[in-house]
Amino acid sequence: MRDPYVVIEWSDRKSEAKGWLVIDSIRDEFAAGGLRMNVTVNREEVERLAQVMSYKYVAAEAEIGGAKGGIIYDYHKEDALEVMERYLEAMKPYLENGITVGADLGTRAEDVRRIKQKLGIEEKEPKTIRENPELAARSQEVIPKILKETVEGLDMDRFVTGYGVAVAADEGWKLTGGTPGAAVAIQGFGSVGGSAALWLEKLGYKVVAIADIKGMYYNEEGLDIRDLLDARNKLGEVDLDKMKSRCQVRDRDAWLDLDVDILIPAAVEDVITREAAETIKAGLIVEGANIPTTPEADEVIKQRGIHLVPDFIANLGSVCFFNSVESCKCEPTPQGVMDRLEDVIRRDVQKTFAYASEHGIYARDAAWILFKPEM
Numbered sequence: 001m002r003d004p005y006v007v008i009e010w011s012d013r014k015s016e017a018k019g020w021l022v023i024d025s026i027r028d029e030f031a032a033g034g035l036r037m038n039v040t041v042n043r044e045e046v047e048r049l050a051q052v053m054s055y056k057y058v059a060a061e062a063e064i065g066g067a068k069g070g071i072i073y074d075y076h077k078e079d080a081l082e083v084m085e086r087y088l089e090a091m092k093p094y095l096e097n098g099i100t101v102g103a104d105l106g107t108r109a110e111d112v113r114r115i116k117q118k119l120g121i122e123e124k125e126p127k128t129i130r131e132n133p134e135l136a137a138r139s140q141e142v143i144p145k146i147l148k149e150t151v152e153g154l155d156m157d158r159f160v161t162g163y164g165v166a167v168a169a170d171e172g173w174k175l176t177g178g179t180p181g182a183a184v185a186i187q188g189f190g191s192v193g194g195s196a197a198l199w200l201e202k203l204g205y206k207v208v209a210i211a212d213i214k215g216m217y218y219n220e221e222g223l224d225i226r227d228l229l230d231a232r233n234k235l236g237e238v239d240l241d242k243m244k245s246r247c248q249v250r251d252r253d254a255w256l257d258l259d260v261d262i263l264i265p266a267a268v269e270d271v272i273t274r275e276a277a278e279t280i281k282a283g284l285i286v287e288g289a290n291i292p293t294t295p296e297a298d299e300v301i302k303q304r305g306i307h308l309v310p311d312f313i314a315n316l317g318s319v320c321f322f323n324s325v326e327s328c329k330c331e332p333t334p335q336g337v338m339d340r341l342e343d344v345i346r347r348d349v350q351k352t353f354a355y356a357s358e359h360g361i362y363a364r365d366a367a368w369i370l371f372k373p374e375m
């Protein structure tokens with residue numbers, strides 16, 4: 001991993017919370033990434049995540065630098081939003097000068113947006129947009145409008161990344177010679193896991209297992225994803241009392257050992273450890289979450305010849321969505337965004353697998369080469 005470009009450290013004066021804003025690269029006078037809040041986040045994790053953002057923007061054909069925010073605090077606590085507000089207030093000078101943070105694990109887009117509004121934070125657009133009145137006006141007008149759209153009952157910003165993960169899984173599975181109807185297990189049922197599950201089901205896959213923070217829900221014949229979504233709360237947790245369909249409930253980590261074709265970590269970091277990688281039965285891993293695989297596990301996955309679509313390709317949906325709409329790279333409609341995402345993600349997966357195969361290297365190493373940021 002390379003050294004971060006800029007690191008800003010924050011200590012809350014009213015709680016034990018601590019946080020960072022890490023800038024890995026700046027392009028077009030701009031850098032962006034998510035803001036995560038949980039009890040395990042640390043500075044090194046935020047640095048790794050910021051680096052992934054830089055690569056993700058290249059893979060998404062967006063001329064933007066990578067950044068990331070992190071707050072160590074329990075997002076279930078009553079005062080979590082107050083803590084987030086104090087963090088954003090402290091970061092205001094950076095946020096008003098080309099660095100922006102959106103939602104990530106433990107934070108929700110509408111909360112981040114609302115608090116920024118309350119604090120009067122006026123974010124800057126990338127230079128190219130700022131200096132082009134037509135693009136700037138369009139961006140101000142079309143982004144709020146398209147954010148109000150839904151697909152299959154999911155808000156656009158809760159839909160796009162998971163949709164892209166499903167497309168990446170489909171492309172990866174087909175390129176490795178997989179047959180239709182493959183069995184899938186997903187960790188995480190929030191924005192990413194929920195919409196990935198829904199779209200994979202639509203594409204004809206059998207989603208047999210979904211894990212959230214409380215447990216794993218399993219049905220060998222395939223889960224009823226719509227029913228699970230209807231029983232999900234805002235934090236991506238399933239309320240079993242609200243479910244109409246049947247499933248087994250198992251330990252939340254059981255998804256890793258299942259005899260499935262495709263594994264999709266779409267929740268937390270470093271969940272695929274060396275030990276887990278040694279026993280994984282799936283032939284394809286698609287990283288819906290950021291940095292879900294430890295470097296030690298990567299070595300095992302490489303040696304075992306398990307195929308992998310790296311995080312910064314599989315989950316580029318959200319960044320590609322905003323950039324493509326703002327920069328007129330697609331129609332500002334849900335279908336326009338979906339077509340654009342499908343193009344970009346299928347092409348990136350194809351390029352990565354082809355390069356890896358041609359040079360006899362691991363897919364992640366191929367992607368590090370193909371999508372290396374200039375800065």
Ligand SMILES: NC(=O)c1ccc[n+]([C@@H]2O[C@H](COP(=O)([O-])OP(=O)(O)OC[C@H]3O[C@@H](n4cnc5c(N)ncnc54)[C@H](O)[C@@H]3O)[C@@H](O)[C@H]2O)c1
Pocket residue numbers: 034103104105106107157161187188189190191192193211212213214235236237252266267268269288289290315316318
């Ligand atoms: N939301 C996006 O657009 C987006 C974009 C790119 C990458 N990501 C990455 O995807 C991951 C998930 O993001 P999200 O927005 O879906 O988060 P979210 O907060 O909406 O949902 C998180 C889900 O993970 C579950 N979870 C948390 N800890 C768990 C554990 N230990 N075991 C099993 N499940 C657990 C939660 O119960 C919930 O279902 C993160 O790594 C995030 O950085 C998100």
